Amino acid sequence: MIQLTPAEESYLKAIYHISDGGKRSVSTNDISFQMKTKPASVSDMLRRLGEKEVIEYRKYYGVNITEEGKKLALQTIRKHRLWEVFLVEKLRFSWDEVHEVADELEHIKSKLLIQRLDEYLGFPKFDPHGDPIPDEYGDVRSRPRLTLSELDINATGQLVAVKDSSAAFLRYLDKVGAYIGARIKVLDKVEFDGSVEILVDNKKTIFMSKDVAGNVLVMV
Template identity: 80%
Template sequence: MELTTAEENYLKAIYHLSEEGKKSVATNDIAAEMKTKPASVSDMLRKLGEKEVIEYRKYYGLQITESGKRFALQTIRKHRLWEVFLVEKLNFAWDEVHEVAEQLEHIQSPLLIQRLDAYLNYPKFDPHGDPIPDEFGDVRARPRVQLNEMEIDQTGQIVAVKDSSAAFLRYLDKVGAYIGARIKVLDKVEFDGSLEILVDQKKTLFMSKDVSANILVQQS
């Protein structure tokens, strides 16, 4: 069975929205994510239901099926492999890759992905620190915490971001909080939850709670 580009994008959005704890995903949320209208989403849900990549009972919400998860993970795998390629081989900045990868992920050629994976030396994480599913859809996740949940004097390494908008990534780049940076929490203001952190043992940096909640750290 084959999915269209639009179907792949919807399924990916549904997969991501499912991950965040909730068992059922709202039509409105999908519409927001896809930048379409709820009416268009209803239509697509019916189609995805017919293709059995989601289990859909109208007005009651939906659940992604095992088959659907495999499709979504396959698309995510392609997206993240292309991101690695763009950064490692073509010297893209890590905040420039998303849009292009969004297009490249829909190229249909199993051989291409297999060869690309080998060429990149079977990477396990993309430039944002997100894990790359293997060809069977398995992921090795790293245990992570949000930076704002860390306590004073705790240390770790930035491994991913939650908000990967270009604006946010540019901000992080500017202040030197790149993926892989070693950080230490120097101070935490109880009042507003803002943090003072030390980056790579040299630069200190002041960060609001909103920003720190979007940074994922692997503690050490």
């Protein structure tokens, strides 16, 4: 079994995400931006990840994640999201507080710990942001999702995820009264600026700009 260091796990996870699950190849600069490290550091890390054969690395041409790499990335993502569920559901963290802590917790190496945590949380299938939690074997149960912008007037749905899960964006959503799990209905769409008016939980009406609505994912 390939053993990765915590830093290697983090980089691999980032590559998995940026490549959209391995669909696209990823550049050094993109990784550098995501990881908040310098390109020089990324190059070095890519060499190491290439040697461990979790990515395919052609100098100057970006990287592609291998099948083995995907499996390992999904295991890290699984751990990350299970811890997020724990933090939100058991320790009353809000969804914009969980990221950093989960980034540390995801590197704890006990297999038993994750099994028991999963069980303790009732085998959740989605994390607090609505993203699916891979199972032990890396399989994900994904839900068909649309952005709020794509919904027609009078369409209803449930807010299940956000594309941009930055703390700032999450706080903003909370502030306007939206949250993962909220039942929503599209009341109106403004043509000229792409903004939408939605009803949250049949009681509160809020407005969202085109940019915000395009980042909110809804299950119909």
